[in-house]
Amino acid sequence: MGIFEYAPAPESRSILDLKSSYGLFINGEFVDGRGSSFKTISPATEEVLAEVSEANDVDVDAAVKAARKAYDKVWSKLSGAERAKYLYRIARIIQERARELAVLESLDNGKPIKESRDVDIPVVAAHFFYYAGWADKLEYALPENAGSSTDPKPLGVAAQIIPWNFPLLMLAWKIAPALACGNTVVLKPAETTPLTALLFAEICQQADLPPGVVNIVTGAGGTGQALVAHPDVDKVAFTGSTDVGKAIARSIAGTGKKATLELGGKAANIVFDDAPLDQAVEGIVTGIFFNQGHVCCAGSRLLVQESIAEELLEKLKRRMGTLRVGDPLDKNTDIGAINSAEQLARIRELSDIGEQEGAGRWSPACELPERGFWFPPTLFTGVSQAHRIAREEIFGPVLSVLTFRTPSEAVEKANNTPYGLSAGVWTEKGSRILHMAGALRAGVVWANTFNQFDPTSPFGGFKESGYGREGGRHGLAAYLKGGE
């Protein structure tokens, strides 16, 4: 570039008041865990950010008991309007502390501050505002309840386990509807990204939320298992990998616990020859490089009509050359750090397999920092349905490019996957959009856009992408008796 080099524009960390160690948030207080502890690091620098407790079975039991007590004695007895007051208060505090939350999210997760500031945190606040509005209108939440003039009942205690890709946003997707419906929760954040959940615990204190309504237990898989297996849990809500989702479904089978599972994806982003090409290029970039591709609904398979494949790929490559990879706290960074060494190893492994299987690998020239976990934006051309990179979720900034000749071939290829979370359609022809949306087996179909999230819109998968819906009115059903 030379002529116009952007000088570093780092967001300041000084707004953070990070403690050296964190306990568990149980019954409205931070308490020491009885198990061991683990360190959470910044994936961009491998710097240790804080020491965090690993909740063991006894801790989990204490958290569930606190949640049960809060449910029985306080939360289920409050009117919807009263619960709404707390949720509105939380939403406002999130807005007031938005910068602090964004900096912490980027630090712990590795995502660009641009995204945590402009997407994650605003959408988190929006979720709390949205579900706060529902809390006193629950008689309209379920179609089958219409006209009964009584509210459907909450489920009780919800065990919620969230992933590391959108730590605070997934917390909001889980906690806001659960609380609005009158449930209490025990939430386990991912082991690599516990910090914004712990800051959220402070926000619950600041909002004077009654003790035990929200409990946060940090830890790894063992903590999650203990939580899911706890006999006094009425509901399990999980977002994460399909493998873990299946294990959870097996473990709760026959227990009467309700479950919503939001799992993996291998979404097709379908570009027709009459698409608005420049915007399609942006949509492809947003689809796969947003959040380093750590997005369950990422548009990881580009299906492009053969007649424009060459032109589109030229445009895409040129655009990829302008992506800025680096310090997540720099306001001009487009692609941040891969969340963990483990995830980086998985991305590398699948990319190497793609190359071995004969696909053409391409990345723009870009310098990667020496420390931390990094992977350049990458695309594979000449990919067919038989390639593993066309079938398996890579969960990284890696795009597989396939071509098609006719609309029916596009549908066939798009649906030919065990997953079904999302899809994108790019065409200037309205009737084709409607036809495709009907034919694609995916929970979300975006038309001439990609990766747009709004609390009013339900989200969830077909097939191995899970079951249940989060967001919108549909998201309430997952936390109410008679729902689903």
Add this chain to the structure above:
Amino acid sequence: MLAGMSALATDFSDVTRTDATLRRFLHGLPGVDQVGAEARAAALGTRSIKTTAKAAALDLAIRMVDLTTLEGQDTPGKVRALASKAMRPDPADPTCPATAAVCVYPDMVATAKETLGSSGVNVAAVATAFPSGRAALDIKLADTRDAVEAGADEIDMVIDRGAFLSGRYLQVFDEIVAVREASGSAHLKVIFETGELQTYDNVRRVSWLAMMAGGHFIKTSTGKVQPAATLPVTLVMLEAVRDFREATGQMVGVKPAGGIRTSKDAIKYLVMVNEVAGPDWLDPDWFRFGASTLLNELLMQRTKMTTGRYSGPDYFTLD
């Protein structure tokens, strides 16, 4: 400047043979999704340009200004003052660069030229019955020749928006070709008045039309119609010049004009030039700002960058 732009290397004669062939070509260009284009422009607007990058951008922006006065009340005195300002925008700081050009009505060209002399600052004249373009072709051509004879280095013409909107593309094309010929060695900027064309699809089509007709620059607006220049309109035009070079090997310049008032806005445009068309366009030969009040804003920010203090508007000349 603007070297290598004299001859059209690529033959568009098949495309421009009839109204029908031209329409087929222009309507065959990829559509522009409004929501997506506006989102992309807004996203580029969030780039944070600080310290050294900001200092470089401010100087570049000053060098790209076509300092403009297009008023019924213009007088030789006003134009002379403006021309002096263009040569020495900041009398207190000799390191401050000059602007690219002064932009005036044809009858003021001689006055501007006299003041600017061999300073390197060009004289641009709006011609062709600016701003409406509602006159017969021979009058538009006479207007153009008049400006060139008075010494204009650059001609800013307006297209016939009525003809464009009613689909008489060939008429618009032929008119641009004729004005280019009448401009002689002066460089031709083609003003679209995008505020009247309204859709981004139209902006893309008219951009290709003007480039195929031999315009050296494509320009958003006259400044007399709202909205004038916007980031998304300029985005679509930058995509067009980028794609045109890809197709023909020839570079065409872009000039947003009207409504760009703050340094912050100017820097957003430069970011967009950099990331959409590419750094080759980051030069006064290939990108201009049509503006009047913007210059003082740039100067105030520049002084703040060099001295660390923000001085008031009274420290900069009003011309």
